[in-house]
Amino acid sequence: MTPADMVLTPTGLRFRGRRLPCTIGRGGLTRDKREGDGATPTGLHRVIGLLYRPDRVPRPHPWAKPIGPRDLWCDDPAHPAYNHPVRAPFAASHEALRRADPLYDLVILTDWNWPCAQPGKGSAIFLHRWRRPGHPTEGCVAFAAPDLRWLVAHLRPGLRLCVGGRRPEARPTGPARQP
Structure with a gap:
């Protein structure tokens, strides 16, 4: 790991000399992610x-994409x-990105099971705002609003997030692609 990486530890996310408190999935950490396991x-x-x-936050980076009502x-x-x-109307199971609550006002997308998704290996591992301190997610990583804003201000595409300390498999190191 390099100092430029984000590292998820039992006490929070370490990045750029800071430790940001965060919550993870209700299922804890897993090496064998499955859709719906909450891990x-x-x-x-x-x-x-x-x-x-x-409609709620200013554009944080030129490369950020707005969330519309049908997203x-x-x-x-x-x-x-x-x-x-995907965009509404959409008949298959989905999650709305534009929510009444502020959880997805800022959403950092990761490359978990993307771009060539393996069915059932889990979807949408986002970094987003938490409901409240200590409240688990469905598998994402969540932060207090001020910490998420700070994190977003220091982001760049391709930044690495290490979860669980070890890299289980080789991953391409080329430039990140936008979804």
Whole structure:
């Protein structure tokens, strides 16, 4: 790991000399991620994108993409668009990206099971705002709003997030692609 990496530890996320308190999935950490298990997958993940609610927050980076009213994320392992952004109307199982609560006002996208998603290996491992301190996610990593804003201010595509300390498999090191 390099000093430029984000490292998830039992006490929070270490990045740029700071430790940001965060929560992970209700299923803890796992090496064998499955759709719906509520666990956060271990390994080395890369930042591939940034989404934001333009009606609630200013554009954080030129490469950030706005979340519109019809924006969804497919979480149906049987659908060809599994673990990819889609637009409403969309009949298959999905998660709305534009929410009434502020959890997805800023969303950091990772490359977990992307771009060639393996059905059932889990979708949408995001970094986003938490409901409250200590409240687990469905597998994502969540932060207090001020910490998430600080993290977003220091992001760049391709930044690495190490979850669980060890890199379980080789991953391409080329430039990150936008979803």
